[in-house]
Structure formats: C-alpha cells, structure tokens
Amino acid sequence: MxxxxxxxxxxxxxxxxxxxxxxxxxxxxxxxxxxxxxxxxxxxxxxxxxxxxxxxxxxxxxxxxxxxxxxxxxxxxxxxxTAMVFQNYCLFKNKTVLENIMMPLVLVQKKKRETALEIALQLLEQVGLKDKQHCYPSRLSGGQQQRVGIARALAVDxxxxxxxxxxxxxxxxxxxxxxxxxxxxxxxxxxxxxxxxxxxxxxxxxxxxxxxxxxxxxxxxxxxxxxxxxxxxxxxxxxxxxxxx
Missing domain, CATH: 3.40.50.300 (P-loop containing nucleotide triphosphate hydrolases)
Structure with missing residues (x-):
C-alpha cells in the first residue's frame, strides 16, 4: 500500500x-x-x-x-x-546485462553472488533477455535496455x-x-x-x-x-x- x-x-x-x-x-x-x-x-x-x-x-x-x-x-x-524504472534506462554502461541486475542484490541487499546470479537469470528469462546476459547495454536496443531496467527493479523485490x-x-x-x-x-x-x-x-x-x-x-x-x-x-x-x- x-x-x-x-x-x-x-x-x-x-x-x-x-x-x-x-x-x-x-x-x-x-x-x-x-x-x-x-x-x-x-x-x-x-x-x-x-x-x-x-x-x-x-x-x-x-x-x-x-x-x-x-x-x-x-x-x-x-x-x-521501492524500485524505479527511469525514462533513460540508467544502466551501468561498463557492466553486462547480468551484472547490472546482480549489483543491487549483492551491494545493497548483501546476497551471496550465487543467489544473486540465480535471481538475475530468472528475471532475464521473465523479460525475454536471457540470451543477452553477457552483452553490454551499448549492444542492446532501447527496448531491450528498458526491459533490463525492469528486471533490475524486480530484483530487489x-x-x-x-x-x-x-x-x-x-x-x-x-x-x-x-x-x-x-x-x-x-x-x-x-x-x-x-x-x-x-x-x-x-x-x-x-x-x-x-x-x-x-x-x-x-x-x-x-x-x-x-x-x-x-x-x-x-x-x-x-x-x-x-x-x-
């Protein structure tokens, strides 16, 4: 609420x-x-x-x-x-798709990397981008970048x-x-x-x-x-x- x-x-x-x-x-x-x-x-x-x-x-x-x-x-x-999905994606350009989603889990929520990896992969599958997990944001379309942003928002539950x-x-x-x-x-x-x-x-x-x-x-x-x-x-x-x- x-x-x-x-x-x-x-x-x-x-x-x-x-x-x-x-x-x-x-x-x-x-x-x-x-x-x-x-x-x-x-x-x-x-x-x-x-x-x-x-x-x-x-x-x-x-x-x-x-x-x-x-x-x-x-x-x-x-x-x-809360989690925020921004107009301009706000992804870390020097991190892969997978790393962008794992970062808040590891750094903020202090989850183990193995747990963060499992969650990130599940979310990438949910937004249809599991095959892009090792790509950098510059290699994605705008729509794909925003879908990564949504997955990152979901990651912190x-x-x-x-x-x-x-x-x-x-x-x-x-x-x-x-x-x-x-x-x-x-x-x-x-x-x-x-x-x-x-x-x-x-x-x-x-x-x-x-x-x-x-x-x-x-x-x-x-x-x-x-x-x-x-x-x-x-x-x-x-x-x-x-x-x-």
Missing part, C-alpha cells in the same frame, strides 16, 4: 507539487496522467526521496515518513521498499515499482515490447505499480486507478471507465479526447 498525503515540493520560488494526496492499495496499478510540466515525474522522485519533498508524508506498508522530520534511516527503509514514462525514450517500434512486459507484471500482481505515462490507451487498459495531475495538483482520480466517461473536469476531458481513440 502507498499513501501519499499533502506532498509539497518547490524549486526556488516555483512550487511544483501543491499538496498531493492519493492512495493505491497492495497489488494495484495506478497511472498518473496529465500535461507535460505538471510535476508528474517530480512526484515519483519525491516518493522515494530522489528529490526530498518539502512537506507532507509518504507511507508504504508499515513505514510512514514525514518529509519535514525524515531521518536517513527512514529514507533508506523507504527506498528499500519491492513493494511498489515507480515507472517514470518508461517508453518515452523508445523508438515507436520498441514501445510495444516494453508495454507488454509491464502488462504481464500487472496481470500477475506481483507488487503495486505507479506509472507516469502518455500512453493513454495503455494506461486505461492496465490501471486500477487513474490520477490526473494539472498545475502541481491531483485534480481527478478514479477507475479508468469512470474517469473517462463521467468527469466534470473539462480540461481532463479535453486531454483524454486528444489521446484516446
């Missing part, structure tokens, strides 16, 4: 997040949609303290962290409950995975392979997922809840069918009509 309450974040005098509050339950998939520049990616980065929020609280499972009184220990515990526009850096022909992996994860309900995306049809198909952000605020939320057909928010309706066919 993820509960975000009153989350705020400013960069200088510019207030990016203006008291964001929402919740997703265990096993649920939440999609955050909205125009560019409304704070969606900043929200994800604040949830796991890549960016330190200025105010509000974040609760994941049994851990609650107050942004104004967070300790280093609390932040470490919070990060251990998080309570929630945060996807920050996971297809935005991909060529159009590679988008489908990444979306298929995410959909498979959603169907299996291995963990909760929160996805920032502009793939509207995909968001409506995969999500239990959709959240619409505008100007740093969460203005609407609901089940996909309800949000699409019954919202009184003209800006949301216009936004969806521009994407969904």
């Amino acid at each position: 993820l509960q975000v309450t009153g989350l705020e974040k400013s960069f200088g005098s510019f207030k990016v997040l203006k008291g964001i509050t929402f919740r997703i339950d265990d096993g649920e998939v939440g999609a955050i949609i909205g125009p560019s520049g409304t704070g969606k990616s900043t929200l994800l980065r604040c949830i796991n303290f890549i960016e330190k929020p200025d105010g509000g609280s974040i609760k994941i499972g049994d851990l609650s962290v107050d942004a104004g009184r967070s300790s280093e220990r609390q932040i470490r515990r919070l990060r251990n409950k 998080p309570e929630i995975i945060l996807f920050d526009e996971p297809t935005s850096s991909l060529d159009p022909e590679r988008v489908g392979e990444v979306l298929a992996i995410i959909k498979d994860l959603a169907d299996k309900k291995r963990c909760s997922m929160l996805i920032v995306t502009h793939e509207m049809n995909f968001a409506m198909e995969i999500s239990d809840k959709v959240f619409f952000m505008d100007d740093g605020m969460m203005t609407d939320e609901g089940a996909p069918d309800n949000l699409r057909g019954n919202s009184a928010n003209k800006k949301l309706c216009s936004f969806l009509n521009g994407f969904i066919r």
Whole structure:
C-alpha cells in the first residue's frame, strides 16, 4: 500500500507539487496522467526521496515518513521498499546485462553472488533477455535496455515499482515490447505499480486507478471507465479526447 498525503515540493520560488494526496492499495496499478510540466515525474522522485519533498508524508506498508522530520534511516527503509524504472534506462554502461541486475542484490541487499546470479537469470528469462546476459547495454536496443531496467527493479523485490514514462525514450517500434512486459507484471500482481505515462490507451487498459495531475495538483482520480466517461473536469476531458481513440 502507498499513501501519499499533502506532498509539497518547490524549486526556488516555483512550487511544483501543491499538496498531493492519493492512495493505491497492495497489488494495484495506478497511472498518473496529465500535461507535460505538471510535476508528474517530480512526484515519483519525491516518493522515494530522489528529490526530498518539502512537506507532507509518504507511507508504504508499515513505514510512514514525514518529509519535514525524515531521518536517513527512514529514507533508506523507504527506498528499500521501492524500485524505479527511469525514462533513460540508467544502466551501468561498463557492466553486462547480468551484472547490472546482480549489483543491487549483492551491494545493497548483501546476497551471496550465487543467489544473486540465480535471481538475475530468472528475471532475464521473465523479460525475454536471457540470451543477452553477457552483452553490454551499448549492444542492446532501447527496448531491450528498458526491459533490463525492469528486471533490475524486480530484483530487489519491492513493494511498489515507480515507472517514470518508461517508453518515452523508445523508438515507436520498441514501445510495444516494453508495454507488454509491464502488462504481464500487472496481470500477475506481483507488487503495486505507479506509472507516469502518455500512453493513454495503455494506461486505461492496465490501471486500477487513474490520477490526473494539472498545475502541481491531483485534480481527478478514479477507475479508468469512470474517469473517462463521467468527469466534470473539462480540461481532463479535453486531454483524454486528444489521446484516446
């Protein structure tokens, strides 16, 4: 379970997040949609303290962290409950595919290399890249690199995975392979997922809840069918009509 309450974040005098509050339950998939520049990616980065929020609280499972009184220990515990899949893959270029997945298991979770190897190989098979285990990222397509990023996120067995526009850096022909992996994860309900995306049809198909952000605020939320057909928010309706066919 993820509960975000009153989350705020400013960069200088510019207030990016203006008291964001929402919740997703265990096993649920939440999609955050909205125009560019409304704070969606900043929200994800604040949830796991890549960016330190200025105010509000974040609760994941049994851990609650107050942004104004967070300790280093609390932040470490919070990060251990989350995993992030970035727009630009963020793989170590000097490490093989296998080494990229094993690193957080060995260095962060202190697992034995034999155990880390077994887990990494299972995950590479799950994302269809076991045959690429000894390749370096430069030898992979963008879609393959993102699939490695997803496998690395799964490796740490998080309570929630945060996807920050996971297809935005991909060529159009590679988008489908990444979306298929995410959909498979959603169907299996291995963990909760929160996805920032502009793939509207995909968001409506995969999500239990959709959240619409505008100007740093969460203005609407609901089940996909309800949000699409019954919202009184003209800006949301216009936004969806521009994407969904």
